[in-house]
Amino acid sequence: MEFFSILYRGAEKTLSFLFPRRCLICGRDGKDLCLACIETLPETYGLHSGYIHSAFSYNDKKVRKLIRFFKYRKRKEVGEILAKMAFNAFSEDFAEAMLFKGSVAIVPISMPKRRVYVRGYNHAEIIAGVFSKHSGLPVVQALKRTRSGKPQAHISSREERKENARGIFSVPDARKKEIAGKTIFIVDDIVTTGSTIEDASRALKEAGAQNILAFTLAATPR
Numbered sequence: 001m002e003f004f005s006i007l008y009r010g011a012e013k014t015l016s017f018l019f020p021r022r023c024l025i026c027g028r029d030g031k032d033l034c035l036a037c038i039e040t041l042p043e044t045y046g047l048h049s050g051y052i053h054s055a056f057s058y059n060d061k062k063v064r065k066l067i068r069f070f071k072y073r074k075r076k077e078v079g080e081i082l083a084k085m086a087f088n089a090f091s092e093d094f095a096e097a098m099l100f101k102g103s104v105a106i107v108p109i110s111m112p113k114r115r116v117y118v119r120g121y122n123h124a125e126i127i128a129g130v131f132s133k134h135s136g137l138p139v140v141q142a143l144k145r146t147r148s149g150k151p152q153a154h155i156s157s158r159e160e161r162k163e164n165a166r167g168i169f170s171v172p173d174a175r176k177k178e179i180a181g182k183t184i185f186i187v188d189d190i191v192t193t194g195s196t197i198e199d200a201s202r203a204l205k206e207a208g209a210q211n212i213l214a215f216t217l218a219a220t221p222r
Contacts, residue, residue, distance in 0.1 A: 024069055024078065025062055033066065033081050041085070051201075051212060052191055053093065054219035055086035063218055067189060074120045079189075082217050083130035090215055094135045097183065105179060106132055109188040109200055110143040110169070127217065128187040137185070142175040142207070143200055169200050171207035180208030185215060192220040 023034040042060055056063040063082075070079035087094065097104040108124035116122050125139075132139045146168055171179065184204050186197055191214070201212045 024066060024075075032075065032078050037062070038081070038085070052194055052197055052214040052216065052219070053090060054191060054216045055089040056082075056218040058190055058192075058218040058220045067218060070126075071119065071123055071189065076121060076126055079123060079126045079217075080130055083127040084134070086127070086215065086217050087131055087134050090131075093213065093215075094131070094137070097137060097185070098135055100183075101136060101138075103181070104137050104183045104185065105140045105142075106135075106137050106185045106187055107140050107142045107179070107200070107204065109186065109196060110141070110145050112145055123189045124187050127189060131185070131187060131215070140175065140178045142171050142179050142184075143169045143203065144172050146170050166195075166199060168196070169203040171203050176207045179204060181210050183211040183213070184209045185213050188214070188216045190218050190220065191216045 021031060022029055023037055024032055025037040025040075026034060028034055041056065041062055058064055058067070066078050066082060069075040070082065106128045108122065108128040111119075111122045111124070125141075128139045131137070186200050186204070188197060191197060197214045197216075201214070204212060
C-alpha cells in the first residue's frame with residue numbers, strides 16, 4: 001500500500017512539473033486563481049428578488065468563466081475559492097445565524113443523479129460545504145427531485161423556466177424533522193429568474209420551514 005502511495009505522489013509531482021497549474025484568468029503559473037486576479041473580481045453583494053442574496057454578477061466575464069470551469073470542467077477547487085469569497089460577502093447574515101445554530105440549517109439545491117454523475121459533483125453541495133465549514137451550521141440534504149426537468153441554462157424564456165421548475169422539489173418525510181420550525185439557507189450556484197429557488201422554497205415551507213433565505217455565487221441581473 002505504501003509503495004502505491006509513493007508511486008502516486010511521484011506521478012503527481014511529475015504531472016505538476018510537466019503541466020504546471022496556471023491561473024484561469026491571467027494564465028500565470030502557480031494557482032488556479034492567483035491573488036492578483038482574485039482582487040479584480042467585482043463583488044456585487046445585494047438582494048435579488050427579495051430574499052435571494054448573490055455575491056457576484058454573472059454578467060462579469062471573469063466570474064462567468066470561473067463558474068463555467070467549476071460547473072462543466074470539474075474544477076471543484078475554483079468553486080471552493082468562489083464560495084469562500086461569497087461567504088465573506090454574506091458574513092453579516094451568517095454571523096447572526098451562528099448565534100442560533102440549533103435553529104438554522106443550510107440546504108443545497110439538489111441535482112438529478114445523471115447530471116451529478118456527468119459533472120462529478122453537485123455544485124450546490126460544494127458551496128454549502130464551504131459555508132458550513134466557516135459557519136458551523138449543518139448541511140441538510142432536504143430536497144429531493146420529483147423529476148429531472150431540463151437544465152435551466154438551456155431555457156431562455158422566463159415563463160418556460162418557471163414552468164420547468166414548477167413542482168420539481170419535495171422534502172422526504174425522513175428529513176422534515178430536520179427543517180421543521182427552522183430558518184433555512186438555500187444554496188445554489190447561479191440565480192437567473194429565481195424559479196428553481198422559488199420551488200425549493202415552496203417545498204421547504206410546506207415541510208415546516210419557518211423562514212427562508214437563499215444564497216448564490218452569482219446572479220444574472222434582470
